[in-house]
Amino acid sequence: MVNSLDLKLPGYMVYCVVISCLGSFSNGWVIGSANVPGTVTHACQNGSAHVVSKAFPDCLPMNDALWGFAVASFCVGGLVGGFFGGAIQTKFGRKKTIIFNNIGWIIGSLLIGVSVHTAMFIVGRLFCGISCGLGSLTTPTYVGETSTVKARGTMGTCNQFAIVIGILLASVIGLPLASVPLWRINYAIVAIPAIAQFILMYGCVESPRWLISQNRLEEARASLQRLRPGADVEEEFYMMVEGVLGTAAAKAMVNYSSANDDVDERKDTFEENHLEDGSEDQDARPQMNMIQIWRDPTIRKIGIIVLMLHVIQQLIGMNAVMYYSTTIFNMSFDAQMSQYMAIVTTVVNFVATIVSLILIDRMGRRPLLLIAEAGACIFSVLLIIGYVYQIGALLIVSVFCYVISFAIGVGPIPWMLTSEVSPVYASSSIGALATAMNWAMNFLIGQCFPIIFAAIQGYSFAIFAAIALAAFIFTWFFVPETKNRTIESIVRSFEH
Missing domain, CATH: 1.20.1250.20 (MFS general substrate transporter like domains)
Structure with a gap:
């Protein structure tokens, strides 16, 4: 099996x-x-x-x-x-x-x-x-x-x-x-x-x-088995229970389900895998509220990374570029064609997201995010050059390439990493703060960018280029790779 x-x-x-x-x-x-x-x-x-x-x-x-x-x-x-x-x-x-x-x-x-x-x-x-x-x-x-x-x-x-x-x-x-x-x-x-x-x-x-966090363990096992039809779920279930309720509870569940020698042998392997780094048995962790996550060193580290990724997603300027795209297209096309070009921009966004869908489990989150942030920085600079020298073709290409850069990484990955790096006992609080921050920054950009753009026009994209550069540096030093790793092992890596 x-x-x-x-x-x-x-x-x-x-x-x-x-x-x-x-x-x-x-x-x-x-x-x-x-x-x-x-x-x-x-x-x-x-x-x-x-x-x-x-x-x-x-x-x-x-x-x-x-x-x-x-x-x-x-x-x-x-x-x-x-x-x-x-x-x-x-x-x-x-x-x-x-x-x-x-x-x-x-x-x-x-x-x-x-x-x-x-x-x-x-x-x-x-x-x-x-x-x-x-x-x-x-x-x-x-x-x-x-x-x-x-x-x-x-x-x-x-x-x-x-x-x-x-x-x-x-x-x-x-x-x-x-x-x-x-x-x-x-x-x-x-x-x-x-x-x-x-x-x-x-x-x-x-x-x-979530069922494990509510101590509904048999329902959790049945739910996992439905999601993994025809597969042996014991090792994955052990890791889930250990991550939420602690090692003792996980061992108890494995013992409870040990109907044959193979499961007993796998149980020993579980313990070796989880304790081979010299760490102590984990204890059950109660749900953390929005204040408690800042008191725990490990969860605080996770929370800061997640919040920064969501701030970057909005402040890097995707919504501003989409707003500016109408002005760009009006420089080269009539009003009706500009409307169609705006739709083409959403098609480009759509296609680039498909590319991300294909690459995310092949290349990993971190490389795609770094490529996306580098692209956002480069094409923001090219937008400024196109604006200063009134090069319509460069402006249009820069908009499309910027949208592609955003869609392959900066768009999907912050939401994905929020659930991947947050343990169940802190995921709701971290996720709530990150989501609120994301929408607050979204509103801020929507209200402030037209004012900034009216004052300095195309030079406003220098701000987004600088933010994209800072985002690249932040990702390089602080964002881990989560590809092919369980949520529990990812959280454990922040403890060192």
Whole structure:
């Protein structure tokens, strides 16, 4: 019988990951839904008049500042959802959190779809944002805790891949819906994947690691066995129990299951593997709150690395580049073609994410992240050169190459590493802080970049080049490789 640690892509596990990532698709749709039909949403010809429909105004008139806040308000919801998400997923479990998180998308999308006032639109974006924040924490956690060691990178990239698909489809479908009153449908569509996930997620198992943290050990073993059909799960289960409840509990579980000599022999091997570095038997660890993680030297080290990766992901300037891309394309194309080129940019993002999906478990996380950060630095500098010397072709190529650099590493890897380097007893608190920080930086960039860009124009990308360089140095010295390693062994490496 094959050892579950040697499995790569068992079918049921892939199914659970794909269904959990429907929430990431909804996240991407919310991000992209305001891009193409944005103008007709807040600045249509008839304004708030009921010309096309007696029930709804043609659009919701807003000035640019209010529209900017209305679009970015989902980031505020994301910050709230992410911050409180740790406690929610710890108390109710990953599966239930993912299921009921869809309620925010359903309510929010319907509120926007039938909105008759600006306030309804903003409240709807807030509801969607709360689900985006909670989902961006819980989905990577669930994926990381249920995936096989050898496919955890590929499965983890599915989270970002689903977000990119959501952004792409929202932009493509947004083109024919960018009119009165069809713009309402564009915002309401996200309810469809939300309802689908609400139903289909019931067919998925709960995270074995979360079940272990709740002392539901037999349920955890059964859950792991369903995720690894036809495989021997004893060694992997031992490591999970040891990482959460301590060595004594893990030994007890192995003894309990020792029905033959082979398992007894493997148990001795487990003990040698786990204690060969001279470390003492591990004790059970209670769940840590957001204050306690800073008091533990090992967890503090992990927390700082995770937080820095999420700060880098936003401050490196991807959202700013996407914002600036419209201006770049307008230098070389007419307004309609610029709109199409913006969609091409999302296609480039999509293709590059597929490349990341293929490479992540071959090359590893650290090399891809270093390549991505180096690329972001180089192409930010080239953007400045293209701006200074008005070289339209260089600007366009730089935008595409920057997007590729971001998509292969800086986009997916911080979310993946959050679940890979955090032990179960601290993952919710670390993940909640990281998610809240990510959404806070997202909101900061969305609000501050237009002001910075208005003041110094293309030179603003010097800031992002400097941040990308600092990110490369940080990754080189502090970020470990997690490829083909269990979560428990990764955490143990921070103790030295």
